[in-house]
Amino acid sequence: MRGVVSGLRLEMLRALLGDRRYIPEFLMPAPERMDTRFADEVALVRSTPEGEVRAQLDLLRGSGALPGALVALYEDPERQLGRLAAEVQAYWQAAVEPVWSRLAGVVDAEVGHRADQLTSGGIVRVLGNLHPDLEYDEDALRILWPTWESRNRLDGAGLLLVPCVFAWPSLLVDTSPRRPALIYGPRGVGQVWDSSARASAPPVADLLGRSRAALLATLDLPLSTTQVARDLGLSAASVSEHLSVLRRSGLVASRRSGRQVLYQRTALGTDLLGGASTIR
Structure with a gap:
């Protein structure tokens, strides 16, 4: 993501994260509930009281001078928090949302x-x-x-x-x-970046069908129907139908998390993927 992020204006955000010992609390507000959305968190950053912003910036600079990129934020938090929220939003869209x-x-x-x-x-x-x-x-x-x-x-x-x-x-x-x-x-x-399990899906396609094999390989982590549909470029209705078949076959398990249902490959499903070459 470095090439993408390098083109963004993130002066204020970089300055706030420049000290490894302390990160201002208003930059990472605690979620109110498990199904909190990113937009809710950005709104909390934007609405931080002025006194809290200044107090935490004082902690950040310690006995030294405040970084130049943060002077305006210290002097006028109400206006500059909107700019900070925009920087956070831009970084999220470029580096985090795709994964x-x-x-x-x-x-x-x-x-x-x-x-x-x-x-x-x-x-x-x-x-x-x-x-x-x-x-x-x-x-x-x-x-x-x-x-x-x-x-x-x-x-x-x-x-x-x-x-x-x-x-x-x-x-x-x-x-x-x-x-x-x-x-x-x-x-x-490490599973965030490990695609080895998903790469082994094609041989299983002869047994399950290409869509179900790809879906099974994707579910090494718990995902919702909407997430799977977006990742694989399938319709939510199609994914839901495939998930029902895989769950009845014992290859996928489901559990509720907040307002959504998450699906994940079972040990049997993982064994099937791992033994793809033998089965074929």
């Missing part, structure tokens, strides 16, 4: 995995293997960073877990009293 179905698939798989862990082992199991920099013991969550010291009590505020493909292998911590959050890399992050 969003794959990113969302990894995140949805992670949410399902953590939900299963919570059901079977409680919060101890969920936090016990979330990230190597975390240690959970006796109702205390320790962040194992030798150069950072901070003590916070949740006091009923809860803890928001945010799986993020771009966070790997780092851990990001938001200690905001309103919505404390841990932002971490989800399991299977």
